[in-house]
Amino acid sequence: MATLTFDELYRCIDKGAMRIEKQTDVTYLEAIAKVGEIIFQDRTGQVDETDEELLRILSQIDSESLERETVRKVFQMCVLKGMKGAVQPHHSMTPDAVSLFASYLINKVTSKQTSPVRVLDLAVGTGNLLTTILNHSPLNMEASGFEADETLLQIAYMNANLQKHQIDLFHQDSLQVALAPGELVVTDLPIGYYPKDEVASTYDLKAEEGHAYIHHLMIEQGIRSLHPGGYALYLVPNFLFESDQAESLHAYLKEHTTILALLQLPKTMFNEKQHGKSFLLVQKKSEKTIVPRHALLAELPSFDKKEALADMMKQINKWFEEELKL
Missing domain, CATH: 1.10.150.470 (DNA polymerase; domain 1)
Structure with a gap:
């Protein structure tokens, strides 16, 4: 056939x-x-x-x-x-161009890895982001993902099977699970308040009053689940460091990680400004980590503008080489 x-x-x-x-x-x-x-x-x-x-x-x-x-x-x-046609507002999927750029960043930070790498997605959705990374990595990756929505998880399971990937998938809220440490976390973060205050109370980034933000808690959970020196790549809202709980988030990141990059996705990808997202790349602190002189901060050009995007990637490659020796 x-x-x-x-x-x-x-x-x-x-x-x-x-x-x-x-x-x-x-x-x-x-x-x-x-x-x-x-x-x-x-x-x-x-x-x-x-x-x-x-x-x-x-x-x-x-x-x-x-x-x-x-x-x-x-x-x-x-x-x-x-x-x-879905009525559930939480049903969304990481766009293809974004997933491909995520795989490019992951390949940069894992370029010197020789042994198998454990990669975790805390909100795997349909599996598009995770399988893109697996499809474009030269490394042997052991992947796992968590998803609370049963329909999305069924699609992720089917996606993994038909692409012949061995992915451990769990129909669970990843914030309620003690996770084995790995080398990579990659997550397109859900955005909003987390209703389970009892669970949130076990996190440093719990709210002093009211509900904590689910995207803050998942950032902390991801960092918790990394080996020292491991990397986390998150898709975050552009207002991440402007919210009422941003000060505690920034303090947590500064204490536990090195912020490597904040790359804003093209504005043209979003119908409304408040829906804009960025890549946040951090490395969990360890004795061997290299601290860059400055973080990589940039606004990415439209993915349709090939020349501008190629120029941006040259600049990013130069930053990784000069600042992180990668």
Whole structure:
């Protein structure tokens, strides 16, 4: 069976998901996960024979011949379609260009690693960010992710399986778990208040009054779960250091980490200014860490402007070489 192109695979999965959505009264997002499960388990021959159309659609897909990046991008497109009709405000996905830039930064900080690296995503969502990093890293990575939303986790599980990645996925709130230490944390942080005050009270970044911010608590949890010298890359709101609890966050980061970079994503990516995000790259303090003379602070150009982006990456590469010897 020939390897399907991006368009062919998308059409198959989209048609299959729409058919399942219509026949079983589930959401399109849930149907995507179901299609992925059927493909992975190679169960096309076990589909209800009365539904000959679904059988015909899915029988075109050979799971063994699928290419990782094609799978990831196709399911990303399907998920984006599903999220347009989703009513849950927390259903979102890290955009492709952002995930690819994250993998570039991760490859910079791990460029001298030779042994396997443990990478953790505290809010894995559909797995797009994590699998992008795995697909573009030359290293052997042991990955794990936490997600409280069952539908998103099902898609992440299917995504990992079809891309042939061994990822330990947990249907849990990552703030309530004691995590084994690793070398990397990468998370597109959820933003807002965390309602579980009892859990928040066990963190240094708990609020003095009212609820703590979930994005603050996840930053602390990520740093807790790093070996000394480990790196954390977070997607954070641009107002991170301007909120009413920002002073305690900055003090915590200064005590436990070296802030390496704060890179603001292009403004054109966001419809409204308050939704803008940045990459925050920190390293957990250790005796061997190199402290740069100055942090890398920049506003990234539009990812569509290739020349400007290439120039920015040259500047970033120079900073890593001169300041961190990477």
